[in-house]
Amino acid sequence: MALPPISANSIPLLKDKPYLQPTLLVCFARLSNKSANGSSSYQTIVSDSVYKTSGIVSFPDSVDLQPFTLIQVVQFYFIKASSCFRLVISQANVLGVYPEKIDHTTLIMHRFQLDDEPAAPGPAAQAATTPTPHQQYQQQPGYQQQQQQQQQPGGNVSARGRPAGALNAPPQHGAAGGQTYQPIASISRFLNKWTICGRVTVKSPVKHWSRPDGREGQLFSFNLLDSSGEIRCTAFNETAEYLNQVIAVGKVFSVSRCRVVDAKKQFSGLAHNFEISIDNSSDVVEQDSADSSIPQDSMTFVKYSQLPETEKNTNVDVIGVIRRVEAPVEIVSRAKNRTFIKRDVELVNDELISVILTVWGETVEQFSESSIGSIVAVKSARVGDFGGRSLSVGFASSVLFNPNSPAAERLMTWWKTVGEGASFVSISSDGGGSGGGAGSRVPSNLATRPLCALRDEQIGESGPEVVAVKATVTVVKTDGTLLYAACPNTTTCRGNKVISEAPGQFRCPNCNVVHATPAHRFILPLSMADMTGSIWATSFDNTATLLTGTTADHVEELRTAGDMSFVTYFKNFTFREFNFVLRARLDSLNEEMRVRCHINAVEPVNFRNESLKTLELINQYSL
Missing domain, CATH: 2.40.50.140 (Nucleic acid-binding proteins)
Structure with a gap:
């Protein structure tokens, strides 16, 4: 199959047209970093056959990027590097090896200078009068207000030192506040001086940890969602205590001045390759929760019939009707000499399939005999293979009772008309268990x-x-x-x-x-x-x-x-x-x-x- 042509003269257009998906040629590629989440970053020089620019390209570890590879750019953004902007390609598709070898030393180098004319080529006179995108950004009222606040003493308040009353300040989200936010999907370790704004979809309880050397601490995490994606935020010790009192599911917060680290997929279950670490110098400010531009949730429910084919330790979103609630059980961990409380809950859906959901810790108190017949949605439930296929509520999971969604309304109608007296096939019945009668x-x-x-x-x-x-x-x-x-x-x-x-x-x-x-x-x-x-x-x-x-x-x-x-x-x-x-x-x-x-x-x-x-x-x- 013939390869598509290179998108000539497309590199200068990228800065003003972020929706472009050009076909570019990789003239030079060198592996610069391999992260623990299965992705690799390459230092590259990409070409459109007329212009060239240096940048960073991220690919899964399974892709070995070589020179003269033809790629189609899917997502990209720019980071500030000294006196210019640098191109970062966060997602691209490999199309194949280009048959012709282009001498990139003869091409025009485009560095996206801060004082460049607009990316679209035009007359020299137009370049002298038209402000660059960076100059337009600096002319925004929100940018000037932010610069003034940073220059005033005490303008920035840390997450640990911010008084509780600061959260009652007028919202600054959106055009009214003049603030420009970075899309969550574009957050990476290569990005400097950013501010994101998103809605809290998951809030975990504070987890206490200890190490053999005697050190102890606390860990708290929550997920932020905007229209581009979702990311996990973590905090430790004093900052964790403070944020646990402030953060609430459904509210909108802006976050800045944080450290970006590789995502720990075993705890988050999100697709984002990075997560945010909040310390006592970070800014976490509540914004307008009624902003309709930020979605309410990002649950994609999985059918119960798909769970037997789902790999163990995978995080999935499920919804179902509570059919049975077992009594709480205390389990003693011999390794840590600690007591854990768990409860098994049977969930059913309109596929006439039942599955056991195990809840732990504080979540146990949310379920009781009075919960039977209620709709429950679980985000990031962990799939296990104990007793067939089962689910568990982990550290990164969230539980929502009777959510206001079409899926919940459909299930409630089915339960009241058909499901309450139906028979179900259990995919969680194990060798030693009774199967709960299902x-x-x-x-x-x-x-x-x-x-x-x-x-x-x-x-x-x-x-x-x-x-x-x-x-x-x-x-x-x-x-x-x-x-x-x-x-x-x-x-x-x-x-x-x-x-x-x-x-x-x-x-x-x-x-x-x-x-x-x-x-x-x-x-x-x-x-x-x-x-x-x-x-x-x-x-x-x-x-x-x-x-x-x-x-x-x-x-x-x-x-x-x-x-x-x-x-x-x-x-x-x-x-x-x-x-x-x-x-x-x-x-x-x-x-x-x-x-x-x-x-x-x-x-x-x-x-x-x-x-x-x-x-x-x-x-x-x-x-």
Whole structure:
């Protein structure tokens, strides 16, 4: 495919036309910095075949920028360097290697001087009378007012030293205040003397930290959003205490005189490659929160059906109806000797899928039994693989109850009309857990697949997947491990195994409580088959209880007493046909990777409904 032509004479136009996306040639490239967030910065000389200029280009680490590479500029801005402006290309697309070698030493060097004529070429007389963009910026009232404030003693107040009354000053955002703000998307370590203005979308609680050398401190963070993007702001110790009292979700603040550092993606979950570090000399001032030019939020909700395919530790935005709220649980960290409080909440949506959301710390108090039936939106929820696919509210997450949005209104209407009495498939039911009762029935909207599809379509090999099948149980292994001893406290432990320390003493490693009698739970391997093939699957306590019609405690009593009649419970459902919901995922067994299937839901086949479905298929052929 032929490469597009170079955009001739486009470099001088960039300063006055920031919307341009020219095609330029990289004449020189040298790697200058590799950041921890997976991006690299190059010192470059780019050319439009007539003009050339030096600048900085950012690319992902996967791109090895070489000389004579043709790129299309997507986003760019300028930073002040001594007596001129320097071009910074923050986003570009690599088009290929240009076949012709251009001698860039013969091209005209354009340095974007501060006293240059406008970027668009014109007569010399026009250049003498037309002010440059920088001169126009200096003539703005906001610029002159800012310069006067900086020259007056006490004009700048630090984030730590600013009195509380300063936040009640008249807003300075927008044209009324004459202030010009830098777009958040353009903030980088190469930019000097900037001021941004955005709306707070996430406010984290103050986190206390300690190190082995005895040093302790506090950390506070919040996210700012404008029309160009979103960035994370962090503060420590005294500044963190002050900002925690001032910052509020939904309010608008301007931030300046801060340090820009590489983004810690594991904590922020934002796409921005940088974040802002606020210290006691920074300026954080509240602005007009009613400004309509700043968006209210930036949530992009993910469907629950996409969560099994989402990578672990990914941050996603979700919305759902609270169906169940578990009691708070205290967990003792042996490593740090600290106690943490958590609570599990079941969320459902109109896909008839449920997922477990785990909340920690102060967020636990926001959920209670009275929250059931409410809409909750979670920004930057962390995806985990404990018990299938689950979500957790982390340090960079925010929780919003009953948000005023079309998605929330649609969910509330669905819940009141259909959802409250519906059955759901759980993607969070784990091996030891009860699944919370969700997943005991197979939803009608899940298409039934043949067993051969698991092999032919390689279901589960690229990530956990949920599939519905109709199959007959052919074999139940009763000569191996049928059940295990678990912690009887279902409030604090979800089926954790206990350790037998002595007769009548069973200790739970999770809650560190010794119980006289454990609660037994099924872990039942069985084989199922249809006309296309057979597979092995594992049925845990919630589905095995439905299949056997009894409890694991009763089976253990019979087995301990030597009564072999317990085998009857397993024979009763052998060679019977059921509708199953299977969760398939790739796992390692004896250093061999293979797909393992867990039974998430099961119900007997309703032959009347199956007959009606068959008649519908026959009628489609007009027989």
